[in-house]
Amino acid sequence: MDQRVREHAQVLVDWSARIGAGDDVVLSVAEDAHELGVAVAEELGERGANVVTTYGSDEISRAFLRGHDGDFEADPAHELALYENADSVLRLGGGRNTTATTDVPSDKRQAYSKSRTGVREARMDTDWVSTVHPTRSLAQQAGMAYEEYQDFVYDAILRDxxxxxxxxxxxxxxxxxxxxxxxxxxxxxxxxxxxxxxxxxxxxxxxxxxxxxxxxxxxxxxxxxxxxxxxxxxxxxxxxxxxxxxxxxxxxxxxxxxxxxxxxxxxxxxxxxxxxxxxxxxxxxxxxxxxxxxxxxxxxxxxxxxxxxxxxxxxxxxxxxxxxxxxxxxxxxxxxxxxxxxxxxxxxxxxxxxxxxxxxxxxxxxxxxx
Incomplete structure (x- = not known):
């Protein structure tokens, strides 16, 4: 594992989220952020946190939204409870396709967003932090070689x-x-x-x-x-x-x-x-x-x-x-x-x-x- 991935995880857990022993953490890991997810999980374990891991996938979101009739339940209790009982939410971005949901109708996306207002508020009431793992899809979107993009990301993240x-x-x-x-x-x-x-x-x-x-x-x-x-x-x-x-x-x-x-x-x-x-x-x-x-x-x-x-x-x-x-x-x-x-x-x-x-x-x- 690239040492910078471990340093990224340490900055996220210690400087950004300020995780301590006994903290209840939701760790959301995107499709191609697995390596960062592993490093973050290790850091959380060393600090004695309690972790629930979820899988953040635009391709899965696309499948759900396209299959749904658009009449979304408002703030499902099981989803709401996850965030209402969390101290911190760590979101590790880094999907496989930056335009995975492009063919989902705008009105359906907006309806889904409105239906999750309470869920969103509960998540934002936690000590949440979003970051991103450098992936090839993001490098392509940026118009950069993969190694070049990795350097760019870590120059922005591993700072004083x-x-x-x-x-x-x-x-x-x-x-x-x-x-x-x-x-x-x-x-x-x-x-x-x-x-x-x-x-x-x-x-x-x-x-x-x-x-x-x-x-x-x-x-x-x-x-x-x-x-x-x-x-x-x-x-x-x-x-x-x-x-x-x-x-x-x-x-x-x-x-x-x-x-x-x-x-x-x-x-x-x-x-x-x-x-x-x-x-x-x-x-x-x-x-x-x-x-x-x-x-x-x-x-x-x-x-x-x-x-x-x-x-x-x-x-x-x-x-x-x-x-x-x-x-x-x-x-x-x-x-x-x-x-x-x-x-x-x-x-x-x-x-x-x-x-x-x-x-x-x-x-x-x-x-x-x-």
């Missing part, structure tokens, strides 16, 4: 997370004190972006790949918050596969916090299906600012691409409770769909009128131009 957390704390402090964020892009080769988002009263999350930071992805490396009162337009120039459909050149227009117009250069019907899921799907649940410099290219995988240092991402749908004042309900939806825009040129992020990032460079980094 404590040091990165200290750096990202600067951006968290900026957002915690902010009332309004403005995102501007003025590239000649694409539609303009000029978007304002209210963030006052919110708490930004320093997403340093650990539940102790209210962070649930490995790798991570972003600072995110829950915006509201969104106004303006935004163009997403980074292609992204969502529900096994590749979306390209997405443009959203917001008025009074809601998407009032949209278009996509590819698979616009899928974008429409996402936005029509429920009322909350037309509002933003997240503004995320990528800060992981170990991710240096786009790979058509949201787990990596949204953390890249020269990007921001916005998610339509559900807001995360960690960003909200106690007792306040944020945007609620059965979906949380991230879309990314590249901020590396002809762009800026303003916070309360002050530029904090220009052309992908933060004001505390070398090369920043005010």
């Amino acid at each position: 997370w404590e040091s990165l957390a200290n750096e990202m704390a600067r951006m968290k402090d900026v957002l915690d004190d902010a009332a309004e964020v403005r995102i501007v892009k003025e590239r000649e080769d694409q539609p303009p972006t000029d978007l304002t988002l209210a963030v006052d009263g919110r708490t930004a999350v320093n997403s340093a790949a650990s539940v102790d930071y209210d962070s649930h992805n490995l790798p991570s490396g972003e600072v995110f918050t829950a915006p509201y009162a969104t106004e303006g337009e935004v163009f997403f120039d980074v292609p992204m596969t969502i529900n096994a459909q590749e979306l390209r050149d997405v443009k959203l227009t917001f008025e009074d916090g809601e998407v009032v117009d949209f278009e996509a250069g590819q698979n616009e019907d899928e974008l429409a299906a996402i936005l029509d899921t429920d009322a909350g799907a037309r509002r933003l649940g997240e503004l995320g600012i990528g800060m992981n410099r170990g991710i240096d290219r786009f790979t058509d995988n949201i787990l990596f691409d949204e953390k890249m240092g020269d990007t921001i991402h916005l998610a339509v749908g559900r807001a995360y409770d960690a960003c909200l004042p106690e007792g306040e309900a944020g945007n609620d939806s059965a979906v949380h769909v991230d879309m990314i825009t590249d901020m590396s040129e002809d762009s800026r992020i303003e916070v309360d009128g002050e530029v904090v990032q220009r052309n992908g460079t933060f004001r505390w980094e070398d090369g920043f131009e005010a």
